[in-house]
Amino acid sequence: MTHSVVGKSVTRLDALAKVTGQAKYCTDIKLPGMLHAKVLRSPYAHARILSIDTSKAEKLQGVRVVITGEDVPPKRFGASVFDQHVLARSVVRYVGDPVAAVAADTIEIAERALELIHVEYEGMPAVFDVEEAWQTSPAAVVHPDLPEYQLAKFPSLQLVPERPNVCNYRTVRCGDVEKGFQEADLIIENRFTTPRIQHCPFEPHVCIAQLEADGSLTIYAGRQSIFLAKQYLCSLFELPPSKIRVIASYYIGGGFGSKVTLYTEPIAVVLAIKTQRPVRLAYTREEMFASGGTRVPFVIHIKDGVKRNGSIIARKMMMLLDMGAYAGSGPFITRNSIYGIVAGYRLPNLKVDAYAVYTNQPIVASFRGFGTTQVVWAIESQMDIIAEKLKMDAVELRRKNLLKEGDMNATGEIVHSIGLRECLDKVADLIEWDKNTKQEKGSWKRGKGLALGNKYSMAPTAAVGVVKVLEDGTIEVRESADEMGQGCITVLAQIAAEEFGVSMDRVKVVWGDTNFTPYFSRGSTSQRSTFNLGNAVRLACQDAKRQLCEIATQKLQAPPEDMDIKDGKIYVRSERSKAIDIKELFTAERELLPGEFGNYVEKKGEVVGKAVSVTPAAPSDPLTAQIPSDIARQGGRLTAFYGYAAQAVEVLVNTETGEIKVERIAAATDVGYPLNPKMCEQQIEGGVSMGLSSALWEEVVLDRGKVLNPNFRDYKVASASNMPKIDNVKVSIVIAPHKDGPYGAKGTGETQMTPTAPAIANAVYNAVGVRIRDLPMTREKIIVGKRHKNEGQQKKQAR
Amino acid sequence: MKQALELKVNGQLYEVFVEPWQSLAEVLREELGFTGVRVSCNTGDCGSCTVIVDGKAVKSCLMLAPQAKGKEIITIEGLAQDGKLHPLQEAFIDHFAVQCGYCTSGMILMAKTLLDESPDATEEEIRAGLSGNFCRCTGYVKIVEAIMAAKEKMNFAR
Structure with missing residues (x-):
């Protein structure tokens, strides 16, 4: 099928506003009479508040x-466990x-x-x-009242x-994992860890809250998921949905x-x-590191049984996920990390145990990958360890175990x-996998490596699309995905343009x-805007077109089924000369000047197309995580879709x-089908640059719970000079159309x-x-690893 | 104590009353409404608040507003001339060098001073020159491509 707008790299709708500085963000908003807030935070990791004197x-x-x-x-709030008070209560x-907060005329006074x-x-x-916190008798119990806390209904905990x-x-x-180990020729067991890292969005968290005269609340927020925020705030402040408005x-x-x-908020x-x-609360960069949410650190034990x-x-995998002090999305990540494990490879026998564990460390948040990045770190490192033990090529080993369509x-x-x-084939080709690496003289050593990756998009979810046909024939898309740079407004506009020709x-x-x-x-999360909302907008366009054709019946003297719409005109398919402009469906109430646009549509008032796209999830067994096979055969799924990726790199390491x-x-x-390549x-x-940065440098360093590097000097993120030459970054888009995606597209943010x-x-x-098992791959780890390796070799020689 | 201060921004004079400790970034954004000056770290590490002061790229969160007295300040709002975008702005659009946009103002102004100082800068020099301007979205590939393309265009026009 050929398309005229989707599948093309049309210019981003937001680019002009952003290169001229005209683009507005939440942080730019000022309201009349607005106060500025600051938060007093605990200097201790675990303590009882005896008294607070604010006089x-x-x-x-x-x-x-x-x-x-x-x-x-x-009341406590939370994304899964309701474990957090707005300010600590005891x-x-x-x-x-x-612990306390101030609203004052200026930020300086508040400080x-x-x-x-x-x-x-x-x-x-x-x-x-x-690992200590997970024990049956830990040094501290972070939430002794946990059994009495409210738990979210979804995901079930x-x-x-x-x-x-x-x-x-x-x-x-x-299957039966122990039986599998007995039948294996080789058993390989390792422990891998991922550190606490911060997202470092360039606009720190910010919001303005305003109480309206009728007791309702308006919240301007620099955030993802306005409807999720509304739901959370309605629950916390016990207000009906009509009383809270969230704007982004x-x-x-x-x-x-x-x-x-x-x-x-x-x-x-x-x-x-x-x-x-109105009160504005904006986090500083330091607060972002200490209290703005971090990626969940994982400890992963992985044991594989492999045939020759x-x-x-x-x-078999056992995973401990560090929730920090309040769980946020962490328990949800614990559940969904299993989807990253089952995605790429055939695993006839699999046993996973994953625990979400409280500690007195900084709070966690969802983070690009939502648990998959962490499990893929362990699995893909392990795959290379297996390949070496079997003296097998790393690409070959992966090919042998890959899942394929219909499995x-x-x-x-x-x-x-x-x-x-x-x-996999593409990156192996691009990195010239079969060619030997040319070794340099001196202390720089060259090497190649590759890995596979994946990311599901969650289910169940619902997305509603609305399109309004304006009086000049312009199509207005109304949507609630968050434009945080990923480009959703451009893609959704492309879909509407395509549908209306x-x-x-x-x-x-x-x-x-x-x-x-x-x-x-849940807004723009789980790389879902293109897939879920794309479908909804597409269907809403079709609904609006259907309405337009019905309205045009009298003027065109043809049945609506025989009509189509293109270039702002409704025409009769069997007689293309019979056509009217969409504009002509609008009646002008009082024309100021002749030939001006109409104002309303007879009888209907306006033409608004609406649709909902629901992505259901099949029920799964709480212990085995399996969906019943009859439901699976009928197309039942736990996830909306899976995106897949492979990357290969060549590195220089200084010994x-x-x-x-x-x-x-x-x-x-694999993006399904690229709507905008x-x-x-x-x-x-x-994604590659964030992956590289997190691999080599990123870690929120803590000393008894206190962040030691809450700034961009001590917490290093990749800069342009850390990236390879632009010609050495080869990107390839793989097409594997998804039957349920708009035009075959899947999402691809994560x-x-x-x-x-x-x-x-x-x-x-x-x-x-x-072999680095604990991220990030700091220089110390390379040098210590090298020393251990040399000592190992010397011992071998001595024997 | 607030003091009167005259600032010349994008060719126009402004009189503002500022505390002596207020940063140039804060005054440009909060007092004068140049919100294209983005503040991300406020400690001079990330480069998103970069503006041009007397031809040099300056992290405006680290310069006190009174220090900019009598100097020519250019913000992203002043880069387009007579309604025509600067070649760098055009190239950032055409090469998809923009995502969330928060680093974009600083990135473009840094690139402008780089190319003004060395019109024939190599890719290596451009990447090194940008090493104080972080971007969390793009991975820099398209940013560097855009700057290289703008360089060709600017040199051709010279």
């Missing part, structure tokens, strides 16, 4: 209100836990007021290590009474998952209610739209206001300094970050023989 702060000129735990709702659980608040604490034992810090336990049981009808300065749950709301004034021919016949994966889903083999300048997009734009459950330079990258991603490339290149770190680790091993 001095309240007396400071320009301070309008000071609030503490006594002023916030007694106990603080991490360094950075909000000074914080210094005048006196809090008396009594220290409590704290637990920082996830499972507590483990004998392990008091565990807030979710998820399992997969497929401007641009968001990056998200990467960090802006999905609540951070600034609840505190700003309490301050706005107290002062009856390379087939993996059994895999059943280890959760019972039937595999559909899998371009993984093509991705018009050019891009005949389409306009309005977005981001729960009062006016339609429901989009003296431990420095790693990534010289070449080949990245292939250049924007797919943007996502791939961006997939490409998953294989980067293991591809680099495998290349480093190839270069210097050092």
